[in-house]
Amino acid sequence: MIFKENATLQEKLAILADGAKYDVACTSSGVSRKGRKGEIGNTSASGICHSFSADGRCISLLKILFTNECIYNCKYCVNRCSNDIPRATFTPEEVCTLTMEFYRRNYIEGLFLSSGIVESPDHTMELICQTLHALRTIYRFNGYIHCKAIPGTSPELVEEAGWYADRMSVNLEFPTAKGLRELAPNKTRETILTPMQQIQNGVRESRELLGMKGGNQSAYWYTQKRLGRALPGDTEKEKLLREKDKDRKKVINKGTSEEKSPERQKAAFTGVNGTALTRIKKRDISRGFVPSGQSTQMIIGATGESDYEIMAVTEALYQNFDLKRVFYSAFINVNQDSTLPAVDGQPPLRREHRLYQADFLLRYYGFRAADLLSESRPFFNTYLDPKCDWALGHLEQFPVEVTKADYQTLLKVPGIGTKSASRIVKARRTGMLDYQSLKAMGVVMKRAVYFITCHGKMMYSFLKIDEDYITRNLLENDRDVMKGFGEKVTYKQLSLFDDNGDMRAFS
Amino acid sequence: MDIERTVQIYRCEDTVDGILSAIYEAGISGYGHDYIRIEPIRMDSPANLSLFAEYIDVETEQEKAEKVIRAVYEKISARAYTYLMYAAAADAPDRGDALYQFLVHGFSMGDRVCDAFSILSVKRVFELKRAVGNESHYSREFMRFKEVSREPRLMLATFEPTHRVLPMVMEHFRDRFPGEWFIIYDKHHLEAGFHTAEDELEIRLLTTEEAERLEALSEKEEDYVALWKTFFHAIAIEERKNEKLQRNHMPLHYRTYVTEFIE
Numbered sequence: 012m013i014f015k016e017n018a019t020l021q022e023k024l025a026i027l028a029d030g031a032k033y034d035v036a037c038t039s040s041g042v043s044r045k046g047r048k049g050e051i052g053n054t055s056a057s058g059i060c061h062s063f064s065a066d067g068r069c070i071s072l073l074k075i076l077f078t079n080e081c082i083y084n085c086k087y088c089v090n091r092c093s094n095d096i097p098r099a100t101f102t103p104e105e106v107c108t109l110t111m112e113f114y115r116r117n118y119i120e121g122l123f124l125s126s127g128i129v130e131s132p133d134h135t136m137e138l139i140c141q142t143l144h145a146l147r148t149i150y151r152f153n154g155y156i157h158c159k160a161i162p163g164t165s166p167e168l169v170e171e172a173g174w175y176a177d178r179m180s181v182n183l184e185f186p187t188a189k190g191l192r193e194l195a196p197n198k199t200r201e202t203i204l205t206p207m208q209q210i211q212n213g214v215r216e217s218r219e220l221l222g223m224k225g226g227n228q229s230a231y232w233y234t235q236k237r238l239g240r241a242l243p244g245d246t247e248k249e250k251l252l253r254e255k256d257k258d259r260k261k262v263i264n265k266g267t268s269e270e271k272s273p274e275r276q277k278a279a280f281t282g283v284n285g286t287a288l289t290r291i292k293k294r295d296i297s298r299g300f301v302p303s304g305q306s307t308q309m310i311i312g313a314t315g316e317s318d319y320e321i322m323a324v325t326e327a328l329y330q331n332f333d334l335k336r337v338f339y340s341a342f343i344n345v346n347q348d349s350t351l352p353a354v355d356g357q358p359p360l361r362r363e364h365r366l367y368q369a370d371f372l373l374r375y376y377g378f379r380a381a382d383l384l385s386e387s388r389p390f391f392n393t394y395l396d397p398k399c400d401w402a403l404g405h406l407e408q409f410p411v412e413v414t415k416a417d418y419q420t421l422l423k424v425p426g427i428g429t430k431s432a433s434r435i436v437k438a439r440r441t442g443m444l445d446y447q448s449l450k451a452m453g454v455v456m457k458r459a460v461y462f463i464t465c466h467g468k469m470m471y472s473f474l475k476i477d478e479d480y481i482t483r484n485l486l487e488n489d490r491d492v493m494k495g496f497g498e499k500v501t502y503k504q505l506s507l508f509d510d511n512g513d514m515r516a517f518s
Numbered sequence: 519m520d521i522e523r524t525v526q527i528y529r530c531e532d533t534v535d536g537i538l539s540a541i542y543e544a545g546i547s548g549y550g551h552d553y554i555r556i557e558p559i560r561m562d563s564p565a566n567l568s569l570f571a572e573y574i575d576v577e578t579e580q581e582k583a584e585k586v587i588r589a590v591y592e593k594i595s596a597r598a599y600t601y602l603m604y605a606a607a608a609d610a611p612d613r614g615d616a617l618y619q620f621l622v623h624g625f626s627m628g629d630r631v632c633d634a635f636s637i638l639s640v641k642r643v644f645e646l647k648r649a650v651g652n653e654s655h656y657s658r659e660f661m662r663f664k665e666v667s668r669e670p671r672l673m674l675a676t677f678e679p680t681h682r683v684l685p686m687v688m689e690h691f692r693d694r695f696p697g698e699w700f701i702i703y704d705k706h707h708l709e710a711g712f713h714t715a716e717d718e719l720e721i722r723l724l725t726t727e728e729a730e731r732l733e734a735l736s737e738k739e740e741d742y743v744a745l746w747k748t749f750f751h752a753i754a755i756e757e758r759k760n761e762k763l764q765r766n767h768m769p770l771h772y773r774t775y776v777t778e779f780i781e
Contacts, residue, residue, distance in 0.1 A: 021748050028752035046693040048717075053694045060659050060767070062778060064754035067763025074753060112742050113749075115673060115698070116663045117691075118777065154694075343757050358757055434633070441627070442636035451641045 018099050024109065026099040030079035030090050031125055033345075034182075034308070035338040039071040039120035039155040041303030042177050042226040052114060052121070052154030054177060054303075056227055059120050072123035072157060073113055077101055077138055081127030085184075085195040087313055089345045090127045100129075103142040107150045114154055121155030121177070122146065132163035140168060143175035147295070155303075160210065162202035167289070169206045173213055174294040178303040178335070181207045186324045190314030193350065204332075210305045211332050212287035217300035220291075224299030229336075230374040231329040238377050238419070243333040308338035311366065312359040313351055317389035322369055322380035329373065339366045365391040372397055375429050376422045399425045399485055402462060403478050410464045410476060414444050425485075426459030446470050457488045525553050527568070530576040530614065532558035534606045534682060537614045538583035540576040544618060545586070551622045556614030590621065595629035605646035607682040616642040654683035658690050660768070662777045663700065664739040670715065673700040674735055676775050684711055685721055692719055703732050743777055750778040 018026070040058030060069040078100035079090045089096070110122045124142065128135050139158055146152045157178040160169045173179055181203050185191045188200045218226070232243050288300060307328065311321065325337045341358035344351055369391065372378040376398075383397055384390070392400045402409065402425050411424050413435055421432040434452040438444060444465055450456055460470045461481045526549050530540035540556045547554070555571075567573075591599040601620070605613055619639035624631040634640045663673040673695075684704045688711035691700065695713070702711045708729055711721045724732070773779040 021745055024745055025748050025752045028749045032753050032755055046696045048696055051695060051697070059655075062660070062750065062776070063764045063767040064750065065761060065764060066754045066756075066758035067760040067767060068755075068758070069767065070750070070753060073749065075749075109745065113746060115665075115695070116742060116746070116777070117661050117675070118746050341758075343755065360758065434635070437630075437633035438635040441630050441634035444636065448635035448641060451635055451645065 020105060020109075023099040023101060023105070024075070026097050027076045027079055027101060028074065030076045030127070031074045031123070033089065033340065033343070034074060034123070034125055035340045036157065036180060036306050036308060036336065037069050037071045037074055037123065038178075038306075038336065039157075041335055042155075042224070044153065044177075044225045044298065044302075047153050050151040050153040051111070052152055054121070054153075054155045054225070056225070061117065061119055071120045072155065073110055073119045073121070074123040075101070075106070075109075075125070077106065077124060077126035077135070077142065078129055079127045080129050082130070083128050083195070083197040085197065086346065086348045086350055087184075087194050087310060087342070087344075091346065094346065101142075103138070103145050106142050107146045107152075110146060111150050111152060114152070121152075121157070123157040125159040126161070128161060132161040133165055133168060136161050136164040136168040136172065140171045140175070143172060147175050160206040162198050162206065164206065166206075166209055169209055170213060170288060170290055170300075171294075173210060173301045174290065174296070174298075176301055177298070178305060179210050179301050180306045180308070181210070183307045183309045183324075183328070183337075185314050186309050186316045186321045187314065190316070194313065207305065207307070207332050209287060210301055213300045214302075214304055214333070216288050217296075217302070220288075221296055221299050224297075224302045226299060226302030226304065229304060229329070229333060232333065234375055234377050241330075243330050304333070304335040306334055306336040306338060308340055310342050311339045311363055313342040313344075317384075318362070318366065318369075318391050319380065319384040319386065319389035321366060322373070322384060325370060326373060326380045337370060339363050339370075361393050362391070365393060365397060369397040372401075377419060394486060395482070396425075398423075399458065403482060406476055406478060409462045410469065411462060412464050412467065413449065414439055414466055424459055424462045426455035426457070426462070428453070458485065461485070523550060523553050525555060525568070525571040526574060527555045527557050527571045528574050528576050528614075529557050529559055531578045532560050533578065534603070535580055535583040536576070536578045537606050537617065538586045539578045540614055541618050541621065542582035542586050543574070543576050545621075551619070554618060556618050558611060558614060560611060586621075590624070594621075594624040594631065597629055597632050598624050601632055601643055601647050604650040605643045607685075608646040608650050609681045610646055612642070613646055615639075616646065650681045650683060653679055653681050654686040656772055657683055657687045660772050660776050661687065661691075661702070662775055664736070664743075664777075666735045666739075670699055673698060674703065674732070675700070676703045676705055676732075676736060678706040678774065679704060680706070682707055682709075684709055687711075688713070688719060688721060692717065701732065703729075705729075747778055 038058050039054065040056060042054050043056035044054045046053040058071060060071050062070040064070055076090070078098070079096070080098050080100060081088075081090045081092050084091045084093050106122070106124065110119070113119045114121070124139055126135050126139060129138070139161075143156060143158060146156070155178075156176045157180065158172050158176045160172065160179050160181045162181060169179075183203060184195055184198065191198060191200060191203075217224070229243065235242055309321070309324075321339070328334050328337055341360050341363040342352075343358045369378075369383055372383065373380065378401070383401055391397050395403070402423065408423070411420055413421065418432055418436050421427050421435055422429065427435070431449075431453040435444065435449070435454075438448065438452065446456070446465055449459075449465070456470070461474060461476070461484065463469070526544070526547070528540040528544050530536040536558060537556065544554045544556060587599065587602070590602050602617060605617055605620075616639045620631065620643040623634065623637055623640065627634065631637075631640060632644075635644070657677055657679055661675045661677060663675045666672050666674045682704075684702065684707070688702060691702065692713055696717050697715050698713070699715050700713045704710065708724050709721065710724055710728075710732065711719065713719050
């Protein structure tokens, strides 16, 4: 190991940002908190990006490691202990000063603190907690904080961090337990899922006892609710418990008026048994516990999982752990480890992109993993987005008549999103719809035209509901920024074109 | 219908209050709505006088503007109020006209007017509102402050928005930095917002001399700029490099005052 003795702040920042860059989530969303007198900062539920790096990824948070020293030897990770790279460690003061000074200049929306494992998971988590404690109480920072829960940390420390953080995340690392065993020998599924469950319970308790504190439910949760499906994390027992807690909350809220005093709130649940939040009486509860919820990420393309397996895992995570987001990270072979697949040139960015699109279909559009893929068709089409791909396989459901279709049916149309669908539903209560106004509502016509009618007519009379015809036209209009990334392909390789690449066959 | 009627053109200052004052005057005139136009006087386009129209010059008065705002808020809805304020802040010569027609419909339809995309003026107001909303969001994202004085600490940010988004942007940073001295300078409209450590806020047009003084304050700040650039470059993944995607998210014209893109 190379230790950087007396590294300057700038050198440390270069090393510890470099070590953190493979972590995907840079979101600052999920909680809206007003500014406070005597403090600095607020948060916005939609999240705010502040810049975009040369790879096109958003920079919202100061994403750094506390240290890149690590006792673990995960084969995929650049910080593994056997790697011969410069190592550095921040002090809590350095992290706080950087966060505050960057925040004042509006470079960032807050801090994303992760870390290599020094000595033990508990020791590492203690360092993280110390830093966050200083940032919140000494530096009076009221902006966004995302921090990692280190697998294998004791529950007290996970909870401690949760009282300072807005969002926490535990990385799933790989879609399957087998992949994890092979590539991250020091981690197990259990050490990952345990803190995840603890945070889930803590968030739920916090919401029931303290209110939402500006946080929102996950998009997945709202979508399931709208469709009348079971909500994430629901079991019969929990439903009952929730009912009971609701009554208790009513009692607590009664007589405390709008301005709930923290003392009274704390006093109100003396004697609550089995709570995930054991430190609630000793901590500043004004922000709630992890008010913005939790997320996770997994690496795509290092182990042999299919897209179907990945989407099924994703769906299970939303349902059972009430996650806000699942992030995907196209595998980059930074260590050239012989047990890992050799990735020739580009990481599988296109595949990653399709997974994100499908993830949105699960969270906002009410699709299920099994609607999109199956055992017999386990991969997404890399040339078409998953929604177009789905629609082409279900042409019997089209065209959709926009003047009559309900919200959920509109959502299934390629080119119509959540905003435009709700605008359509509202607009037709006030007057006649036409193609011009659909455009103004944000409908992406170059995709939607093949799938809709307005007052019984398609936009152009020559359009036909035909799989090959639509596919060809969709591909021609494709101005995807991910084009050329990932797999090296030409249109010629598309199975729907004949061997000579003769596209006239479809005209 | 009285086809012979002359069109009345209300000429006003090209500001939010100017537009609202004209809407007020036109509204109380009792003249047929179809024969009313509102035309902000713009520096960049010489008045294009029409022979068959009657011109009425409107004086900007805050009181008139407030009456319009209150009426919209109380008689239409909070949403219509947001549409009004955002669209009025747009840099578009037709915004007075669109807003006037939008409000005429609004006073009869109520809040539903905001959904009525089949009405041309509503569609236009929606487009303007969206453009202004987008720009104020971009401004919140890409605004960059520098420390121009240490004791007491004073932060200054400069930007050049197309629309008059300064009030919305000031509101955001006021909530964020309640105890800080800061100035946001809109170089395009020669306007600035001032915020004190006591959370007092003032937004006003600047004289040329004041603008020059603000420009002179824009000295280079070294330490944190260098640290930020270090971070900005370290966080990018070489194997994923995609400048087209970066440009999609952060168009070049928004980068003029953005620290990490300034050499």
